[in-house]
Amino acid sequence: MTVLMQAHDVRLHYNVGGGLFAQKGVVKAVDGVSFSLSAGQTLAVVGESGCGKSTLARVATLLETPTSGELAIDGKPTVSVDAAARKALRLSVQMVFQNPYGSLNPRKTVGDILQEPLVINAQGNAAARQAAARAMMAQVGLRDDQWARYPHMFSGGQRQRIAIARALMLNPRILVADEPVSALDISIQAQVLNLLMDLQAQYGLAYLFISHDLGVVRHIADDVMVMYCGRPVEHGPKASVFATPRHPYTRMLLAATPSVDPTHRKTHLTIKGELPSPLNPPPGCAFASRCPHATSLCTEQRPEPRELEGHLVACHHAEAIG
Amino acid sequence: MPSQLAIFWRSFAENRGAVFGLGLMLLLILVAALADVMSLHGPIEQFRDNFLTPPVWEEGGTWRFPLGTDDVGRDMLSRLIHGARLSLMIGFTLVAVALTVGTSLGLTAAFVGGTVDVLIMRLIDVILVFPSLLLAIVVVAIIGPGLFNAMIAVAVVTLPGYVRLARASALVELNRDYVTATRAMGASMRRLMFDTVLPNCMAPLIVHATLGFSTAVLDAAALGFLGLGAQPPTPEWGTMLSSSLQYYQRAWWVLAFPGFAILVTVLAFNLFGDGLRDALDPKLKR
Numbered sequence: 001m002t003v004l005m006q007a008h009d010v011r012l013h014y015n016v017g018g019g020l021f022a023q024k025g026v027v028k029a030v031d032g033v034s035f036s037l038s039a040g041q042t043l044a045v046v047g048e049s050g051c052g053k054s055t056l057a058r059v060a061t062l063l064e065t066p067t068s069g070e071l072a073i074d075g076k077p078t079v080s081v082d083a084a085a086r087k088a089l090r091l092s093v094q095m096v097f098q099n100p101y102g103s104l105n106p107r108k109t110v111g112d113i114l115q116e117p118l119v120i121n122a123q124g125n126a127a128a129r130q131a132a133a134r135a136m137m138a139q140v141g142l143r144d145d146q147w148a149r150y151p152h153m154f155s156g157g158q159r160q161r162i163a164i165a166r167a168l169m170l171n172p173r174i175l176v177a178d179e180p181v182s183a184l185d186i187s188i189q190a191q192v193l194n195l196l197m198d199l200q201a202q203y204g205l206a207y208l209f210i211s212h213d214l215g216v217v218r219h220i221a222d223d224v225m226v227m228y229c230g231r232p233v234e235h236g237p238k239a240s241v242f243a244t245p246r247h248p249y250t251r252m253l254l255a256a257t258p259s260v261d262p263t264h265r266k267t268h269l270t271i272k273g274e275l276p277s278p279l280n281p282p283p284g285c286a287f288a289s290r291c292p293h294a295t296s297l298c299t300e301q302r303p304e305p306r307e308l309e310g311h312l313v314a315c316h317h318a319e320a321i322g
Numbered sequence: 323m324p325s326q327l328a329i330f331w332r333s334f335a336e337n338r339g340a341v342f343g344l345g346l347m348l349l350l351i352l353v354a355a356l357a358d359v360m361s362l363h364g365p366i367e368q369f370r371d372n373f374l375t376p377p378v379w380e381e382g383g384t385w386r387f388p389l390g391t392d393d394v395g396r397d398m399l400s401r402l403i404h405g406a407r408l409s410l411m412i413g414f415t416l417v418a419v420a421l422t423v424g425t426s427l428g429l430t431a432a433f434v435g436g437t438v439d440v441l442i443m444r445l446i447d448v449i450l451v452f453p454s455l456l457l458a459i460v461v462v463a464i465i466g467p468g469l470f471n472a473m474i475a476v477a478v479v480t481l482p483g484y485v486r487l488a489r490a491s492a493l494v495e496l497n498r499d500y501v502t503a504t505r506a507m508g509a510s511m512r513r514l515m516f517d518t519v520l521p522n523c524m525a526p527l528i529v530h531a532t533l534g535f536s537t538a539v540l541d542a543a544a545l546g547f548l549g550l551g552a553q554p555p556t557p558e559w560g561t562m563l564s565s566s567l568q569y570y571q572r573a574w575w576v577l578a579f580p581g582f583a584i585l586v587t588v589l590a591f592n593l594f595g596d597g598l599r600d601a602l603d604p605k606l607k608r
Contacts (some may be wrong), residue, residue, distance in 0.1 A: 061506050087508055095506050103499035107521040117507040150326070163503075170507065 003075075004173050004206045005037040005060065005093075010069035012059055016279065025279045029055040030066070031230040035223075037174065040200060042207040044221035044238070046214060046253065050275055052230040053210045057178040060208050062090045073174070091121065094167035098179035100159035104151040110137070110162055111147045117169040132169065140165040140195060157188035161195065168199065176208045181216060193220055214257045218242060226250045229275060229286035236311020244309050246318040248291050285316070293317050333601040340597020346590035354407040361400035362386070365557040369395040374573045390575045392566055398575060401557040402583050408558050409539050409587060412473060416538035417531045419477045424484025425527060429515050431485070432492035443489070446482045454479040455544055462550040469542075469558070472551035476541045480534055487530055491523035525602040532595035536588040543584050559584050 012030040017023055030052045037043050045053050058064045059071065062078055071078050073089045097103035104113055114133035118124060124132065134144060140161040151159055160180060167175055177196070181189040197220060200207060211217050217224060218238070225235040226249065234247040245251045273290045276282055282289065288298040297316050305312040308319070315321070335341055353360060363369075375391040376383045377398075383390065389398040431442040449457065461475035495501060496519065504518045545551035546560025554565055559580040566576035 063502065063506060090506065091508055093506075095503060097499040097503065099499060103503055105500045105504070105518060105522070116504065120504075120507050120509045120513065166503065 002039050003036050004039055004073065005035075005208070006072040006075075007033055007035050007060075008070045008072075009034055010056075010059060010066045010071055012055055012064060013067045027279055028230050028281060030059060032069070033225075033227075033230075033232055034069075035225060035232075035235065037206045037208060039173065039206050040204045041222045042200065042209050042220055043223045043225060044209045044211055044217040045225050045227055046211055046217055047227035048212060048253075048275065051227045053212075053227060054178055055230075056227070057095065057176050057208065057210050060174075060176045061093050061095045062086055091170050092172050093174045093176060094170060094172040096160070096163050096167050096175060096177040096180045099183050100156050100163055101151075101183075103163050104159055104166075106151055109148050109150055110142070110154075113151070113162060113166055114169055117166065121170065123170075133165075136165045136169060139168075139199075155188075156184050157192060160184060160188075160192050164192075164195065164199070168203075171203075172205070174206045174208065176210070178210045179212065180209075182211065182213060189216065196220065214253060226253065229281060231286060231314065232305060232312070233287065233314045234311065235305065240310040246308055246311075246313040246321060247287075247315045248293055248321060249287050251321070285314075293321060330601055334597055337597040337600055339593045340600070343590045343593025343595075343597060346586060347594050350406055350410060350587060350590060353403055354410045357403045357407045361397070361403045362388075363397040363400045365396070365401045365404035366555045367396060367400075369397070371395070374569065374576070376573070377575050380575075389579055390573070392562070392576045393569055393573075396555075398579055401562060402559075402579055404557040405559045405562065405580065405583060406587070408552070408556065409543070409584075412469075412542045413535045413539045413587075413591075416473055416477050416480065416542070417535050419473075420480045420484050420534065420538075421527065421531050423477070424481050425488040425520070425523075427481075428485040428488025428490075429492050429520065429523075432489045432496060433511060433515055433519075439489075442485065446485050449479065450482045452479075455541065458541060458545060459548070459550060462545060467550045467553065469546075469552040469556065472542055472545040475545065476538055479541070480538060483530055483534065484527065487526055488523060491526055492519050495519045495522050529595055529599040529602060532591060532598055536591040536595070539587055539591070540584065 010030060010033045011028070014027040014029060015024065016027055017025050033052075033056060035043055045056060047053050055064070059066055062071075066079055070080065073092055076085075076089060078086055078089050108116070111130070111133060114136055115129045118129045118132065123129070134147065137144065137147070142158065142161055142165070146154075146158075151162070154162065164180075180196070181192050184192060193216065196207065199205060207220075209217070209220060221238045223236065224238050224241045225232050226241070226247065227233065228249050234241055234245065234250045241250065242254070245254055276286055276289055282299065284297075284299040284301055285291070285294070285303050288294040291298065295317070301316070303314045303316045305314040306318075369387075369391060372387065372391045372395045374393055375387050375395075377390045378385055378388050380390075387397050387399070389402065391397055392401070427442050427446075431439040452460075457479050458472070458475040461478055462471055465471045465474065501514065501518055504514060509518065542551055543558070543560030543563070546558045547564040549561075549564060552558035552561045554561055562580040563577060566573075566580075570577045
């Protein structure tokens, strides 16, 4: 399997404040994320709101440049190169957004929306572009007579199909999906997820799948990365992470997943408290303030990811938990 | 499913005043377009034996001059009709100029940001500080009176509204995902500005332009009245008012009709603009 995207210790820090009276600060939105993504594979990034998932998505689509670290697409670096080289690589990563109501231009018809990527990049002539767009519509399950309709005439699920079709128009090799189904009804979620999986099988796409829904992740992912406060706390193959979660945060997330099967309902581990402010993170483990296993070691020294039971865990007490 | 235009028309037609305004507006445009055919006499043609002839229904009126003549024997109706052409032309030109320049400046401020944004917006704030007519007088005083210069002055003082509106709407749209998506496709800044963001900012700008039309007509007439706009014998309504001010006790028609014409024009465009705003604002839709 060819590795399409490789992130090495990617960090994205924002400088904030520094006004007349405000104190200067640094928000560590993404703080040391490494992963590799191969063709035909799905890496799911999970975590609660504000943990840096969406920022990671923006970094992966090259909309934001990391402050440090390196992100390679197809083996070519993207951080240390000039704008022209970045632009060329950017086209091989496209994005599907969370909100299908905001991600489609309300003033354009479906046909125009699908042809736009080709027009921008001057690919083919008008007839070829139209043929490609119509073929893509059929591919994602839209009818040909919906060509001239505007986004407001479609349901959420259909809009997300249009968004997926648009993302695929440039034949990207990597698709970054930022919570693509969380705004949809459960029944529609399954349809869109199945469409994504079919497309992946057909084109060998690599997915960076951002989600907070572990049920969805269980369905679609190959690898799982759990993020907390901008840092990965647990990262590895889905089976291993779900079967033997070692980080207390992952365990709590899994315990919080709703299930209809009473035998699957696990012990009630609840997460207390709020995320620490990313503006002023504690020196040790970011999760220490909410962790039942926290010791003085946790508040003093930041745990680095280490290999345990086939996946990476960033916790001092990972062996003792479980 | 009805087309967007049909939906728009239905919510627009609910507002009686707006439809009335639209009708009045179309009538004015028709009159302005057919000015040469409709007027009985030339706008600056003098009839030396008919100074201050009253309108036809007053004693001494004649059908030759339905709305009477002014102090130098020119037919009021013909002058008003030609004035309509002039006023509408002033209005459209001003709105077009202010809309184009203002929108470009506003979009640039929103897209480029940083120092450019601060520079443009502070400049606009400076313009906003002065009362608009006063500033227009200053501009005319600098570049000299005349219709063209008055139009430049009015364009300058109406600019801030368009710039601020365009910038504010563009900033909102810029945060939408579809802009991010277009950017991820590698779209150029120009394409993002004019093809992606601008069409979605147009609704408030169109409304503002329609309402700004009446302001433009009014300001141009005010400058004309002060002798700083169109110069006699141009049949501009404001200029007509000022040149006949001294006869108001003797011949009410030389003042009443140009004033009434300004009123009707401003009213028509205001009513239409109001209706447009209500119809285009999704928040007011049930």
